[in-house]
Amino acid sequence: MKHHLFTFNSKSDKKLFCIKFLLFCFLIIVIQLFFSAVVPISFKTLDELKANLKDTEIFLFGSSFNHWIDEQDKDKRYISQIVNSLQQKKVHGISKAAFNLEIFHGFINYISKTNYTPQLFIVEINLRSFSPEWEMRPEYEYKIELQILNNDLQKIFYELLSVFKDNTTEISTETFLKTSIYKGKEKVGVVSDFIFDDKKITSERIRKKFIFHYLSPVEKTHKQIIALKKIIELSKIYNFKILFYIPPVDYKSGEKQCPDEFISITGKSITFIKNIIEKNNSNVLDLSYSLTFDYFSDENYPYGHLNQKGRLFVANLISKWIDENLIEHSTKYHK
Amino acid sequence: MIFNSISFGIFLFIVFTIYWFILKNNLKLQNLFVLVSSYVFYGWWDSRFLILIVFSSLIDYFVGLGLEKNNSNKIRKLLLFTSVFINIGLLGIFKYFNFFIDNFVEATQFFGFHINLSTIHIILPVGISFYTFQTLSYSIDVYRRTLKPTRDIIAFFAFVSFFPQLVAGPIERASNLLPQFYKKRKFVYASAVDGLRQILWGLFKKVVIADNCARYVNDIFSNYTDYSGTTLILGGVFFAFQIYGDFSGYSDIAIGTARLFGFNLMQNFAFPYFSRDIAEFWRRWHISLSTWFRDYLYIPLGGSRVGPGIKIRNMFIIFLVSGFWHGANWTFIVWGFLNAIYFLPLMLTKSNRNNTDIVAHGKLFPTFKEFFQIGVTFFLTVFAWIFFRAENIWIALAYIKHLVLNIHIATSQPFIFLFDKITIFLLLLIIVEWLQRDKQHALDIASMETYKKWVIYTIIALIILNFGITNETPFIYFQF
Numbered sequence: 001m002k003h004h005l006f007t008f009n010s011k012s013d014k015k016l017f018c019i020k021f022l023l024f025c026f027l028i029i030v031i032q033l034f035f036s037a038v039v040p041i042s043f044k045t046l047d048e049l050k051a052n053l054k055d056t057e058i059f060l061f062g063s064s065f066n067h068w069i070d071e072q073d074k075d076k077r078y079i080s081q082i083v084n085s086l087q088q089k090k091v092h093g094i095s096k097a098a099f100n101l102e103i104f105h106g107f108i109n110y111i112s113k114t115n116y117t118p119q120l121f122i123v124e125i126n127l128r129s130f131s132p133e134w135e136m137r138p139e140y141e142y143k144i145e146l147q148i149l150n151n152d153l154q155k156i157f158y159e160l161l162s163v164f165k166d167n168t169t170e171i172s173t174e175t176f177l178k179t180s181i182y183k184g185k186e187k188v189g190v191v192s193d194f195i196f197d198d199k200k201i202t203s204e205r206i207r208k209k210f211i212f213h214y215l216s217p218v219e220k221t222h223k224q225i226i227a228l229k230k231i232i233e234l235s236k237i238y239n240f241k242i243l244f245y246i247p248p249v250d251y252k253s254g255e256k257q258c259p260d261e262f263i264s265i266t267g268k269s270i271t272f273i274k275n276i277i278e279k280n281n282s283n284v285l286d287l288s289y290s291l292t293f294d295y296f297s298d299e300n301y302p303y304g305h306l307n308q309k310g311r312l313f314v315a316n317l318i319s320k321w322i323d324e325n326l327i328e329h330s331t332k333y334h335k
Numbered sequence: 336m337i338f339n340s341i342s343f344g345i346f347l348f349i350v351f352t353i354y355w356f357i358l359k360n361n362l363k364l365q366n367l368f369v370l371v372s373s374y375v376f377y378g379w380w381d382s383r384f385l386i387l388i389v390f391s392s393l394i395d396y397f398v399g400l401g402l403e404k405n406n407s408n409k410i411r412k413l414l415l416f417t418s419v420f421i422n423i424g425l426l427g428i429f430k431y432f433n434f435f436i437d438n439f440v441e442a443t444q445f446f447g448f449h450i451n452l453s454t455i456h457i458i459l460p461v462g463i464s465f466y467t468f469q470t471l472s473y474s475i476d477v478y479r480r481t482l483k484p485t486r487d488i489i490a491f492f493a494f495v496s497f498f499p500q501l502v503a504g505p506i507e508r509a510s511n512l513l514p515q516f517y518k519k520r521k522f523v524y525a526s527a528v529d530g531l532r533q534i535l536w537g538l539f540k541k542v543v544i545a546d547n548c549a550r551y552v553n554d555i556f557s558n559y560t561d562y563s564g565t566t567l568i569l570g571g572v573f574f575a576f577q578i579y580g581d582f583s584g585y586s587d588i589a590i591g592t593a594r595l596f597g598f599n600l601m602q603n604f605a606f607p608y609f610s611r612d613i614a615e616f617w618r619r620w621h622i623s624l625s626t627w628f629r630d631y632l633y634i635p636l637g638g639s640r641v642g643p644g645i646k647i648r649n650m651f652i653i654f655l656v657s658g659f660w661h662g663a664n665w666t667f668i669v670w671g672f673l674n675a676i677y678f679l680p681l682m683l684t685k686s687n688r689n690n691t692d693i694v695a696h697g698k699l700f701p702t703f704k705e706f707f708q709i710g711v712t713f714f715l716t717v718f719a720w721i722f723f724r725a726e727n728i729w730i731a732l733a734y735i736k737h738l739v740l741n742i743h744i745a746t747s748q749p750f751i752f753l754f755d756k757i758t759i760f761l762l763l764l765i766i767v768e769w770l771q772r773d774k775q776h777a778l779d780i781a782s783m784e785t786y787k788k789w790v791i792y793t794i795i796a797l798i799i800l801n802f803g804i805t806n807e808t809p810f811i812y813f814q815f
Contacts, residue, residue, distance in 0.1 A: 013524040014355050021531065024789075028796045035801075 057089040061104040062124040066095035068305035070297040075308040082315035098140035100129040101227035106149030207257040218269035248291040336379040373498035384460035395470040399484030418474035422467040434663030462502030473509035490516035499592040505603040505623035520597030530594030536778040537587030542803030545580030548573040564742030571717040611708035613677040614687035673719040
């Protein structure tokens with residue numbers, strides 16, 4: 001029986017159809033996996049890092065805290081750009097909304113696999129990164145970015161699956177909205193109670209935002225703490241110099257909204273973080289209670305973003321730290 | 336469950352296997368299985384709203400039987416009114432309730448009264464505009480005695496909820512789809528393969544064209560004050576391709592999927608952007624909806640066999656209702672109104688049926704005149720799409736104002752958007768669709784040599800995998 005490929009009329013038609021379809025899928029998967037393995041997959045901030053890797057002496061990793069610009073600001077420079085202008089050394093900032101210690105570990109891990117060692121990594125530890133607001137928000141999961149940076153095998157399936165939307169996030173919006181919110185150790189609701197559809201601002205909503213953003217418990221099992229420890233470990237293995245810094249929090253407004261609780265809870269979190277860093281002989285610049293509300297961007301909710309005065313303040317302190325502590329280190333190649 | 340998801344791929348594979356390999360030629364079981372699968376497909380999104388589909392199906396099933404049993408005009412009219420009232424009522428509650436309340440309150444405030452009517456939070460059930468129109472068509476056809484009512488409740492329920500076209504059409508007529516549930520279906524290899532080709536092209540249009548365009552559209556429409564007039568024009572053009580890729584892509588996947596199960600759905604898009612005038616555009620765009628309005632609204636209103644005044648009134652009604660069907664927002668009504676305005680000169684000069692053939696049929700290129708006509712028609716639609724896309728009328732007007740006032744500014748801004756892979760994909764779309772414009776769908780290439788076809792499939796699949804955009808919204812027409 002002569003079978004023309006697409007004009008087949010016997011009972012085995014269905015089977016032939018399925019076999020050919022599976023064959024086609026297999027062909028596509030093989031080609032795709034081949035390309036994915038051969039052609040490096042990247043993303044925007046990694047491309048920026050690669051482009052600046054060779055001549056950058058100091059990398060500053062941050063969240064939107066680094067690059068947030070207030071509409072009224074005349075000076076539109078990011079914190080990293082101000083530090084760069086204050087330094088003789090080239091400082092390059094890598095930042096994106098809700099970038100956190102997990103992804104910073106990924107970047108440092110990526111750099112460790114190259115044969116280049118910058119003189120210093122400056123790594124932001126944002127208190128908000130311990131909140132489900134960042135931790136559980138699907139768009140802040142950065143799953144593929146972590147796979148690429150850590151060179152996970154799954155990354156080669158990325159293009160294959162991402163088009164069908166099933167590989168980009170593990171956390172669903174529903175899970176995010178149902179995640180519990182804690183004030184210290186006390187459960188005070190779920191995420192959906194703390195985000196609002198409309199733009200109405202009330203005192204109660206601001207109070208809720210302070211709780212949501214800053215008062216989650218920081219424990220040793222937290223993903224961010226695990227990532228912090230991994231960064232410290234990497235720094236020891238590769239002899240990287242690292243400065244961790246804790247950005248300022250509008251603590252006075254926080255305390256006003258949550259009296260007797262805000263400083264007490266955030267203080268415990270900060271001490272816990274600093275203990276881990278200091279026990280491992282690493283460096284930490286704690287700016288958490290260094291600024292009052294007039295240094296913060298005029299936003300409705302406490303996001304911790306700074307205005308130009310605030311950015312200049314933080315950049316100056318970071319630059320001063322570099323001047324005082326970065327004498328003997330020089331950029332070098334390592335094997 | 337959306338078509339461009341792994342879950343749908345797995346779902347389709349399981350349903351296909353059980354349908355053809357286990358249930359084989361048992362028609363009743365196959366129909367029951369289609370019904371259960373359709374409910375699973377819909378319930379994946381929100382199972383609570385399955386009750387609406389069941390309710391709407393039950394009403395029209397019994398209305399159909401009632402219409403057959405009764406010869407009294409009065410009772411028959413009452414039965415039809417019940418179907419129309421309930422189906423339109425469902426739409427009214429779930430889709431338009433808040434719109435009417437808001438506008439009523441605003442209108443009373445305008446006249447100095449202050450009424451405090453608060454709106455309620457109503458979730459719009461996916462696909463409600465589609466399946467209510469589908470069931471309505473059944474009742475109307477049975478009322479007109481152009482269709483015999485069915486006693487097979489499973490077939491009828493499966494017809495209403497048939498998963499490939501349940502949430503975004505094509506809006507099938509009972510006279511076309513329902514009889515297909517009565518006949519034994521045979522697996523036709525060539526048809527199934529062609530269905531897969533149509534699915535592949537549909538996916539290309541959705542995830543490569545529509546979702547890539549969406550990135551720029553969202554940026555340009557959200558920050559229109561930052562962009563030059565020429566960039567805003569480009570924003571409109573991108574949206575034209577976004578909505579075409581999104582909606583016709585969905586229709587292609589729906590039609591292709593149905594063919595895998597031995598069903599033939601109606602063509603919903605016939606290369607509308609190659610139209611030479613607005614009348615032709617509307618014969619080629621969302622065909623299932625425009626013919627629905629023609630058959631169930633325009634013709635009952637008198638159609639074109641009435642005086643010129645009534646004819647114009649009817650035409651405006653059709654376009655305004657069609658606009659309103661898309662959503663509870665004045666932007667859609669203005670969009671419909673604009674299309675009516677475009678249509679008016681053609682109607683007055685009786686030239687609305689001048690272009691019923693395929694443009695430049697048998698030729699590689701159109702004539703200069705045809706090219707000009709296509710260009711003008713396209714830009715008229717782009718202008719109307721601005722209203723369709725904008726969040727409200729005032730934003731649409733501000734967008735247009737900014738476009739006009741800043742059109743003179745020489746800028747390289749548009750090129751930032753054009754020097755991107757999307758330009759290549761848009762060209763690919765236009766070229767392929769132009770070459771295939773006399774076919775049922777753009778990838779209707781059954782007669783081509785096998786190896787060439789496999790090369791084409793592979794290239795398109797790889798483009799989808801490598802350049803398809805993720806994390807974008809589901810199909811736009813779900814919200815209608």
